[in-house]
Amino acid sequence: MATWSCIKLIDTEAIHARQDRLPNARQAVLETVTVQAITTTINPFNLLKVAPMKTSRTLPILLATLATIASAPLQAAEADGRQRVEMPVEARAELRAEMLDFQAAVHSIVGALAEQQFAKAADIAEKQIGVSAMGRHRNAPAGARPGVFMPNDMHAIARSMHTAASDFAKVARNGDTTKALASLQAVTGACVACHHGYRTQ
Numbered sequence: 001m002a003t004w005s006c007i008k009l010i011d012t013e014a015i016h017a018r019q020d021r022l023p024n025a026r027q028a029v030l031e032t033v034t035v036q037a038i039t040t041t042i043n044p045f046n047l048l049k050v051a052p053m054k055t056s057r058t059l060p061i062l063l064a065t066l067a068t069i070a071s072a073p074l075q076a077a078e079a080d081g082r083q084r085v086e087m088p089v090e091a092r093a094e095l096r097a098e099m100l101d102f103q104a105a106v107h108s109i110v111g112a113l114a115e116q117q118f119a120k121a122a123d124i125a126e127k128q129i130g131v132s133a134m135g136r137h138r139n140a141p142a143g144a145r146p147g148v149f150m151p152n153d154m155h156a157i158a159r160s161m162h163t164a165a166s167d168f169a170k171v172a173r174n175g176d177t178t179k180a181l182a183s184l185q186a187v188t189g190a191c192v193a194c195h196h197g198y199r200t201q
Contacts, residue, residue, distance in 0.1 A: 053064060130168075
């Protein structure tokens with residue numbers, strides 16, 4: 001009678017078909033779960049018709065399978081090589097809101113550059129991301145100020161992003177799209193560096 005790996009909850013063929021499109025950390029987790037899954041094969045129909053004499057053997061297998069499934073999120077966190085930054089829920093929420101605002105600002109900047117509205121792109125960069133935008137959480141309670149909990153290197157990346165945005169604003173006002181885009185890369189580069197190096201969950 002045919003058996004299923006981990007009650008067929010993990011489709012190994014689908015995983016392998018998508019491996020080259022998955023981030024390394026996520027791929028490593030899926031591969032780990034897959035290896036664990038295929039080491040224990042069970043007959044799903046036996047789980048529906050458990051004879052009294054087989055219960056003692058079937059139950060541990062079922063529990064082991066459920067444990068493998070439940071542990072996947074934990075393995076995902078362990079496989080993520082980024083440094084975890086501990087901060088209260090309030091500070092994490094403030095940081096997330098700020099990141100979303102920066103994301104929207106960059107989107108608007110790119111749109112302005114596409115329409116050669118250089119002054120508009122510069123204004124957005126300076127007011128919403130640049131040095132002028134620093135101190136957003138200055139008056140918030142200590143537990144809601146993300147910067148208080150950031151490691152020094154993470155804080156340095158954040159400051160470099162603000163500085164880069166102000167530098168971009170100066171370049172953009174000269175009206176050269178190529179130079180403006182090159183300058184904007186320093187802003188997005190800071191975002192990439194921070195997100196690749198740190199996590200809060």
